[in-house]
Amino acid sequence: MEGMKLRVSPPEFRGRLHDPRTATLIGRWLGLAMLVCFGTGLVSHVMQHPPGWLANSLPSRPSWGYRFSQGLHVASGIAAIPLLLAKLWAVYPRLFVWPPLRSVRHGLERLSVAVLVAGAVFELATGLLNIVQWYPWPFSFVPVHFAVAWLVVGALVLHLAVKAPEIRAHWSRRSPGTLALPVEDGPDRRSLLAGVAAAVGAVTLTTIGQSVTPLKGLILFAPRDPDHGPQGLPVNRTAAAAGVGRVVDEAYRLVVAGPRPYALTLDELRALPQHEVELPIACVEGWSKSARWTGVRVRDLLERVGAPPDARVRVVSLQLRGGYRVSEMGHQHARDPLTLLALRLNGAELDPDHGYPARLIAPNRPGVLQTKWVGRLEVLS
Incomplete structure (x- = not known):
């Protein structure tokens, strides 16, 4: 064996992971990002447009409260972009199954997916353009963005309800449903998830410095430098x-x-x-x-x-x-x-x-x- 070198190759992602396990794992991260984005967006909307019964009771403390919630809102929305792309990649073959409707439950699933995908793409795209203050549409951004957010959350709740058995089966590594998945996909799945996590980390670290000023030196893609201006x-x-x-x-x-x-x-x-x-x-x-x-x-x-x-x-x-x-x-x-x-x-x-x-x-x-x-x-x- 003299002269031979041991070569260790990293796992290769071969693109076979359009399966429930992969979709569920990415969906957990995406769902968390969307819920954080929705919750902080709700705070922002109430602070800007409080209902009459609340208009005189909005708290003034903590003094940094809105800075934290709105920074988290934008950061979670940006983080959701690579997560949404990865989720769509994992499930896209199932978006074109035939026949399109096989039962009432299947019809509800397809309806929830249609509204969820369209709404999520709309929210993230318009939110991203709002960050750079470019409004190439004829409608008012704030009320439409707010209304569509409720549609997305409603579709998400419906989707979780109709997909609950499948999500439960693939939620963790020990779930019984994962036994039917090919064992050899494990390294590829870990490579994919590591890549998605790296993408989320990259877009977060290169934009969040516009609100978390100690990280402003890492800003590459954020449209605002917190030090730039009169x-x-x-x-x-x-x-x-x-x-x-x-x-x-x-x-x-x-x-x-x-x-x-x-x-x-x-x-x-x-x-x-x-x-x-x-x-x-x-x-x-x-x-x-x-x-x-x-x-x-x-x-x-x-x-x-x-x-x-x-x-x-x-x-x-x-x-x-x-x-x-x-x-x-x-x-x-x-x-x-x-x-x-x-x-x-x-x-x-x-x-x-x-x-x-x-x-x-x-x-x-x-x-x-x-x-x-x-x-x-x-x-x-």
């Missing part, structure tokens, strides 16, 4: 895009409407007690970054106007174009000592793209509701 903070809508030119200091007035209405010039706002807080801007597209904000506490402005302790507040921007010109805050956000009408960012006067002369910054609040170029506060009964 004053070291990204912006989604510039002053020019919002139709706000450079505000003339002498002409600016902050109007506070309530039981004892008043107006303040910019110099009067600057003369009020100033407070500094560290809070993140957490955008619905998934990027976020903490910054130091200095300004007047909103609760001080509300006390001066005579607002009731449980009053909601409407915040009106000077912007002329674009959505979210007006936002509302429940009393927990309005009265939180971290909620400011900010005049400075990281020690410097606000850049126009960050809302000069004054913008809202509040804890645990979506970035689209951190209204910039604030011109009016209204106390709502």
